Amino acid sequence: MPELAEVEYFRKQWNPGMGKRVKEIIINKKARVFRGEKPETMKKLITHARFNSSAAAAKQMVFLFNKNLWIGIHLGMTGRMECRPKNQTPIKHDQLILKMSSGPQLIFNDPRQFGRVQFFQGEGVPPWWAKISPAILSQEFNAKELGEFLKRRKGSTIKAVLLMQERFPGIGNWMADEILWRAGFHPAARAGKFGPKSIQLLFKTVREVCRDAFRVIGKDWSDPPDSWLFNHRWKKGGRCPKTKVLLERKTIGGRTSCWSPTRQPLGAERR
DNA sequence: ATTCTTGTTGCATC
DNA sequence: AGATGCAACAAGAA
Structure with missing residues (x-):
């Protein structure tokens, strides 16, 4: 389902957590959406980080945290971003859950797992984000x-x-x-x-x-x-x-x- | 039970 | 090189 505008819609589902800190991260042990990434490293670094902002381009989303931390999410065919009240227990196909301090849980749920979670820390922009072509609604597309x-x-x-x-x-x-x-x-x-x-x-x-x-x-x-x-x-x-x-x-x-x-x-x- | 799928990648083949 | 077709990934819906 998720194409351009659906991705933009899903990006905004994590907005209620913006400005808050990550209290705890839950990762689906069997998730294959991490591909080559090391979920444990991501867990360690993102825990206690503050969620500052997000952006979407093409079918890719990024979520930015302090300390130059980035999470990139591609929804594949069946991925979706959700925000649920804090005490709710995980449901089937939840792949990644960020439990925010004083607030909601930010969730990436993907039944078929054609989606993908990427992770980056450093100055500048992650390569997989930088390489996305100029948006169709930008001047560069003519x-x-x-x-x-x-x-x-x-x-x-x-x-x-x-x-x-x-x-x-x-x-x-x-x-x-x-x-x-x-x-x-x-x-x-x-x-x-x-x-x-x-x-x-x-x-x-x-x-x-x-x-x-x-x-x-x-x-x-x-x-x-x-x-x-x-x-x-x-x-x-x-x-x-x-x-x-x-x-x-x-x-x-x-x-x-x-x-x-x-x-x-x-x-x-x-x- | 079988076939279909709003995405992407990699491989074989032409 | 460029194009095509297929399999793979995995789950749920019809």
Whole structure:
């Protein structure tokens, strides 16, 4: 589930602990979300540290503590951040719990454990945070860049290209489908076939979907309106909100893609 | 019981 | 080099 705006939403779930100190850390002994990290080291260093701030970029979050301590969390497919009252006992799939002094428990819960917890201490910025590409809504992301990227990936389907995190940080499966549906491009269109008008339209739509996602989902996890493809894409017999035609589904670019055959004909990208 | 999945990585292959 | 396809990770839902 967690793409760009959902990640931003989850980041804020730890806000009630901000400014407080970590009293105790509980780590799921069987957790594999730590990968190469040493959870014991992290436990030792973060305990008693003060949680100062947090940030999200793409699908990555960071939580900053004093003494130059960083926790990075990627939610994978099923990760979620929670805040629970202090005396509540852990539930299934809790991977990391920060018990804050005079307050709540901050929890990372992840059933499938495709998520990841990273840890860093030092001057400067952790490498895995520094290497995230400039945000889609920043100045560095522009139509020229986009066009050049499409040229470089000319043989790939546009769906696969939109999922490439190095150029579209934070875009996931549903956002990619939403973008293509709004702009009227077939997910299997080849990136190299996009003409100047289409590149401009794609650029505009990518940014629009990001903005809308932040506004609706990132803010308070509101349900998107039925005018988005989002609410229809998984429903059996789902119909295009604009043309009412039956939506099609197929694996494209390695992922289940959903599109409206009338709105998104192959070839529209040539303009 | 079986098949599906909103993410990412690594590997084999073309 | 670039693209594709698949398996792996693991659990729950349909």
